Amino acid sequence: AQRETTLTLQLKDTQTTISRHIYGHFSEHLGRCIYDGFWVDPAMNIPKKDRIRLDVVAALKRIRIPNLRWPGGCFADEYHWRDGIGERSKRPKMINTHWGGVTEDNSFGTHEFLELCALLGTEPYIAGNVGSGTVEEMSKWVEYLNADGDTPLTRLRKGNGRDQPWKVRFWGVGNESWGCGGNMTPEYYSGEFRRYATFARNYPGASLKRIAGGANSADYNWTEVLMKSIPHNMMWGLSLHHYTVPTGRWNQKGSATRFDEKEYFNTMKNCLFMDELVTKHAAIMDRYDPGKRVALVVDEWGIWTDVEPGTNPGFLYQQNSLRDALIAATTLNIFNNHADRVRMANLAQTVNVLQALILTKGADMLLTPTYHVFDMYQQHMDARLVPLKITAPDYISGTQKIPAVNASASLDAKGRLCITLVNIDPQNNMTIHTPLPGTGYRNINGKLLHSGAFTDVNSFEHKTKVTPVAFKGAQLKAGELTVQLPPLSVVSLLLD
Ligand code: AHR
Structure with a gap:
């Protein structure tokens, strides 16, 4: 979902x-x-x-x-x-x-x-x-x-x-x-x-x-x-x-x-x-x-x-x-x-x-x-830390719930914006909208770490099962960044 x-x-x-x-x-x-x-x-x-x-x-x-x-x-x-x-x-x-x-x-x-x-x-x-x-x-x-x-x-x-x-x-x-x-x-x-x-x-x-x-x-x-x-x-x-x-x-x-x-x-x-x-x-x-x-x-x-x-x-x-x-x-x-x-x-x-x-x-x-x-x-x-607010949907198990998504962001000395996002929900994709009015960012360099199951490992027989790949699920349009996070994923974005 x-x-x-x-x-x-x-x-x-x-x-x-x-x-x-x-x-x-x-x-x-x-x-x-x-x-x-x-x-x-x-x-x-x-x-x-x-x-x-x-x-x-x-x-x-x-x-x-x-x-x-x-x-x-x-x-x-x-x-x-x-x-x-x-x-x-x-x-x-x-x-x-x-x-x-x-x-x-x-x-x-x-x-x-x-x-x-x-x-x-x-x-x-x-x-x-x-x-x-x-x-x-x-x-x-x-x-x-x-x-x-x-x-x-x-x-x-x-x-x-x-x-x-x-x-x-x-x-x-x-x-x-x-x-x-x-x-x-x-x-x-x-x-x-x-x-x-x-x-x-x-x-x-x-x-x-x-x-x-x-x-x-x-x-x-x-x-x-x-x-x-x-x-x-x-x-x-x-x-x-x-x-x-x-x-x-x-x-x-x-x-x-x-x-x-x-x-x-x-x-x-x-x-x-x-x-x-x-x-x-x-x-x-x-x-x-x-x-x-x-x-x-x-x-x-x-x-x-x-x-x-x-x-x-x-x-x-x-x-x-x-x-x-x-x-x-x-x-x-x-x-x-x-x-x-x-x-x-x-x-x-x-x-x-x-x-x-x-x-x-x-x-x-x-x-x-x-x-x-x-x-x-x-x-x-x-x-430099960019403080943020995220109203994450819940990841629910039985009677318990925890935030499904967490994030942090920073600006480097060149003004590049780094955002790291985690979706811990094993079932649901997450679309994240971030308003960035007047910032002038044009390029996104993204990496995704993701695998089918939370139990997946890198073994000596298969060393790259869980390994980062280029991330194509982020877009900049009309002053807004939109990111599609797959379930069980870590994404890092660098905007310049
Ligand atoms: O990291 C293993 C052990 O955990 C450390 O030696 C000790 O400081 C802690 O209890």
């Missing part, structure tokens, strides 16, 4: 910039993300720099990932950076107790991560250890990374082959300190943050953007206590973690590939909850920080399903379907529309873990539907 709606753009009200850092990613020492993801067996016969596989790097470079968070996650609070530097064969090993109990050989450490970031042309975002590390340990790590001149730590770094400081800016002070990062109360963590953040020093040319470990989903009290207890000039950002769990139950999350429409609806409803979360956390922040100095950093988000049958439950390997693409596109629209407060976000996790952009199998790799969404949304990075 065909349904209609109007999208109104406030083109004269574009004072907010969509930070490119909203399009950030996350790579933990977990399952096959770092090891056998980015960092492969030296004997693997593919183009590599050291042990970093370059096909993965090239794919991520194409979508210009702005930052990469590392080494965790829960792993960050048991990681001791000194174990990951120096001669590799001499590095101590440890057990990765959170993720599968596997042996971590520390072959991928500080230098390797920063080499990866350099190859990607991306900014590092490092999460320091508060849960099981000391203030001194964190302080020295920052000195090792960012100090110049002649100190014991800079000598150590130089001895390990790196003369110049890396000037890392994004600095997480712990991770999930309410849970795997130390089971702290918000009051206790606030005190710890103040202490750790004090000794994580600024060095010339490397002023840290310290990010406090924020709330678990709807724990609004956590945000309230931190905003009240931490001086705002100590904290560039405050984080938030929220995952979309299809069933809403952590003990049986639902399959990544086998689900019916009821579960699909429920998943999209749980995904849209991000809008309420961001709105409510931002409202609390507004009360303490009306000038919006502190950024809301959603540094873990995405869909979390049961693992692929037959894989290690601790490795969090899941397939990625068209549903994942609709989640990514919807969530990025939400972040764009809240860009006044959300200035950084990190999808969990880049390769082979949770809502991955890339899956690998030996020397082979594929791009997931989620990857293509980041590709189609690139134009929003650092553009």
